[in-house]
Amino acid sequence: MKNIFARLFALFGACSLVTNAFAEEVASKATQLEGSFKLIPGIILIVILVTFVMVGILNRAKDTSSYWAAGRKISPVGSGMAIASNWMSAASFLGMAAIMYGAGYHGLSYVVGWTGGYVLLLVLMASQVRRYGKYTAADFIGDRFYSKGLRGVGAVLALLISLSYCVGQFAGIGLMFKWILGIDYSTAVIVGSSVVLLYTLISGMMGVTKNMQIQYVIIIISFIIPMVMLCYKFGYNFWFPQVGYGEAVTDIVNGLPAKEGVVNSIGNSIGILPSPEFAMPFDPATGKDSFQWIAICFSLMIGTAGLPHVIQRFYVVPRARDARLSVVWGLFFICVLYWSAPLYSAFGKILSANPEIGKLNKDAIVVYAAQLANLYPPIVGLLAAGAVSAAFSTVSGLLVAGASAFSHDLYYKTLNPKASEKTQMIMARVGTILMAIIVASIALLKLALIAQLVAAAFSLAGCTIFPLFLLGIWWSGSNRAGAWAGVIVGGGISLLSIAYFIAAKQGIALPAAEFMNTYLNPWYFAWIGAPLAIIANIVVSKITGCDTPIEIKKFLATQVHGVKLEDSKQEKAELV
Amino acid sequence: MTDSNDKRYEINFFKPAPGIARDNSKVITIFIAIWLLAVFGFQFLLIGTTELTPEDSLVSFNEVWPKVEENTATVAEQQEFSKSLLMALGKNIALAEADKNVLKEALSITAAKLVPGQSKNPEAVAEALNLKRDGFDLLMIELLPFSLVEPTSTTYSRELPAVMEKYCSHPRGPLTDFTFLGFPFHYWYTAQFLLILFVALCMLYTIKIEKLYVKNNFVEEND
Known part of the structure; x- marks a missing residue:
């Protein structure tokens, strides 16, 4: 920890020197919304990225064990910070405020879904997964369902989920690089992707985990400082801005009258006409109803408990108790940001009420809010750099998880069990590069808002991985045939939903498109996909006699669930 | 075994x-x-x-709309009508483009009646609507340059009441x-x-x- 704070101190020292020297002369440039190079934010970003790479080099992975699971040397608080940093992606930093800015109370389904899932994860999985003792999600699936094929499917699913999740992050990185560098979105995505790829290749999970702790602190500081300043500037409670912005929400609902001379950075009066649709539940003006709220919230929750790169974090703690504690710490650290995110949407709403501002890119509303409020340019820059850190921390974890699935589960465990450590490391790096290229290519298509792209990954995880873990841990009767049935149903529903989405994007009208868009929407298809996959797994397992091998049942009972058997001592010894 | x-x-x-x-x-x-x-x-x-509860602007709109539609509204009623439209237009990003156009068109038709020949002049319209440079009135004045268009018709869109209903009534209750x-x-x-x-x-x-x-x-x- 001391090391982390020493590095942070050095980092912020460097930032403040640079910012003080240049702040005045570039102040006018930094208040432009788009299209120009912003020096201060650029310098802050470069300093932060160089720090990340340095920490990555200093804590570089030396073998496959370090690369995949950080050598199981992380404390619960450290792991909690890493979980939070890994979790607090561009979707949390930028995407949530974007959804709330556009759809009001509907956006809170993302806030609740992305936090509430941790309760499920803790009570149903964290310590059980740790006691099961496998490295990756595919390892667990392959072992629990005694199937090489399912291990391969698990690896492919982990890859697809990581890919889908990464697309949103790369879009966020592209957006912030575009804002800072004043370049077009496509170039920004390519530049940002190259930097994050380089960093992940150099550091691996060990560097990633260390960096994640630093990234967490940077993300939180960069998110909270502008928040305090916004509340201070507009006369809300700035000592506790997470509470202070409540009055801003009420002001939006009832309207905030303008005062002559009180203007935003482009000269519009600060104020808003009554806009209850921002806060009222399931408001028709937002085009979102209660079904969508509940479906998104539920899908995100079960997706959280099924995300391979999140489950994988429990392997890096030394003991099952630490796995539980790390969830508690992780959730607390996550909530610090999630309590704050709606504030930016509220201020963004007030500050961009005038049509002169035009249609802002919703995904950048966090930064625009600070900019429109005329905050000190280095503070706006820090916010943008925080957004990049948030995306980096998640992308690096996802790329490592994807590389693990590619190298460890697909290549080593399925295709070439005789592969040397060196070959595995090379394959891990090849996997990382391939993933980055694919993700960057998809991110260039600008398919949807960041939070929505990420939500699709959650639904995919909720439909496929979650049922396997849930039944694999809690019902020994779930067998290989049942697991296959569940994967086919969950995967089939995911494919169907995504196929309709792609068809709609291509302008192809498929039958019942409106029905599918409402009930099998790509952002929340897990609300129905997951229950159906669970039912399929149960029914087929029952039909095929629940014939899970006795060794697995014994292991589950004694090692994972602590069932005491009369003759367990001898049997436990045999199992170990 | x-x-x-x-x-x-x-x-x-x-x-x-x-x-x-x-x-x-x-x-x-x-x-x-x-x-x-x-x-x-x-x-x-x-x-x-x-339950869906109307905003004050929708209540005002509903009161004057029949007369505005029949072209029998007084100047004061037309002012009230225009302000209710501006209140809806103030929702800005919440509005779908098509709905925004319905509101703009209705406002512009009324502006043409209030200040013939100057219906696209924000200052003249602001004066005709008796808007002051403070509070919500100031926000409405700043909306005018982006809300006044050349009307394509002299009659109001039939969709207008539905558009107002959609954006100006909200689910509200004790909670x-x-x-x-x-x-x-x-x-x-x-x-x-x-x-x-x-x-x-x-x-x-x-x-x-x-x-x-x-x-x-x-x-x-x-x-």
């Missing part, structure tokens, strides 16, 4: 073995029930306790109208309280489960 049907090794959440597995299942069931009720129970409560810590209560509950509850549930579960392990002498194998 044991066979694969040996019931001693069966794990079933709903039929747990006596001891730690049973205790664990009970605790998990209680925590999940609290979690479900707190999250989804509250949303169902919101659905049940709210949304009561404020807590400055927030509308339902907003605070969902955005803040639920998150506090999740952290508390996780903490309590960790404490509870460790007590259970001690009670049942369960040593986690990886410790």
Whole structure:
């Protein structure tokens, strides 16, 4: 920890020197919304990225064990910070405020879904997964369902989920690089992707985990400082801005009258006409109803408990108790940001009420809010750099998880069990590069808002991985045939939903498109996909006699669930 | 030797073995029930306790709309009508482009009646509407340059009442109208309280489960 704070101190020292020297002369440039190079934010970003790479080099992975699971040397608080940093992606930093800015109370389904899932994860999985003792999600699936094929499917699913999740992050990185560098979105995505790829290749999970702790602190500081300043500037409670912005929400609902001379950075009066649709539940003006709220919230929750790169974090703690504690710490650290995110949407709403501002890119509303409020340019820059850190921390974890699935589960465990450590490391790096290229290519298509792209990954995880873990841990009767049935149903529903989405994007009208868009929407298809996959797994397992091998049942009972058997001592010894 | 049907090794959440597995299942069931009720129970409560309530601007609109449509509205009624349209146009990003155009068109038709020949002049229209340079009036004045268009017709769109209804009536009830810590209560509950509850549930579960392990002498194998 001391090391982390020493590095942070050095980092912020460097930032403040640079910012003080240049702040005045570039102040006018930094208040432009788009299209120009912003020096201060650029310098802050470069300093932060160089720090990340340095920490990555200093804590570089030396073998496959370090690369995949950080050598199981992380404390619960450290792991909690890493979980939070890994979790607090561009979707949390930028995407949530974007959804709330556009759809009001509907956006809170993302806030609740992305936090509430941790309760499920803790009570149903964290310590059980740790006691099961496998490295990756595919390892667990392959072992629990005694199937090489399912291990391969698990690896492919982990890859697809990581890919889908990464697309949103790369879009966020592209957006912030575009804002800072004043370049077009496509170039920004390519530049940002190259930097994050380089960093992940150099550091691996060990560097990633260390960096994640630093990234967490940077993300939180960069998110909270502008928040305090916004509340201070507009006369809300700035000592506790997470509470202070409540009055801003009420002001939006009832309207905030303008005062002559009180203007935003482009000269519009600060104020808003009554806009209850921002806060009222399931408001028709937002085009979102209660079904969508509940479906998104539920899908995100079960997706959280099924995300391979999140489950994988429990392997890096030394003991099952630490796995539980790390969830508690992780959730607390996550909530610090999630309590704050709606504030930016509220201020963004007030500050961009005038049509002169035009249609802002919703995904950048966090930064625009600070900019429109005329905050000190280095503070706006820090916010943008925080957004990049948030995306980096998640992308690096996802790329490592994807590389693990590619190298460890697909290549080593399925295709070439005789592969040397060196070959595995090379394959891990090849996997990382391939993933980055694919993700960057998809991110260039600008398919949807960041939070929505990420939500699709959650639904995919909720439909496929979650049922396997849930039944694999809690019902020994779930067998290989049942697991296959569940994967086919969950995967089939995911494919169907995504196929309709792609068809709609291509302008192809498929039958019942409106029905599918409402009930099998790509952002929340897990609300129905997951229950159906669970039912399929149960029914087929029952039909095929629940014939899970006795060794697995014994292991589950004694090692994972602590069932005491009369003759367990001898049997436990045999199992170990 | 044991066979694969040996019931001693069966794990079933709903039929747990006596001891730690049973205790664990009970605790998990209680925590999940609290979690479900707190999250989804509250949303169902919101659905049940709210009803669509018009904004003041919609009430004004509904009062004058029949006369405006029949072209019998007085100047004061036309001013009231225009202000209600501006109130809706002030929602800016919440408006769909097509709906925004319906509102702009209606405002511009009325402006043409109030200030013939100057219907695209924001200052003249602001004066005709008797808008002051303060408060909501100032916001409406700043909206005018982006809201006045060349009307394509002299009659109002039939969709106008529906558009106003869509954007100016909101689900409201006791849980949304009561404020807590400055927030509308339902907003605070969902955005803040639920998150506090999740952290508390996780903490309590960790404490509870460790007590259970001690009670049942369960040593986690990886410790």
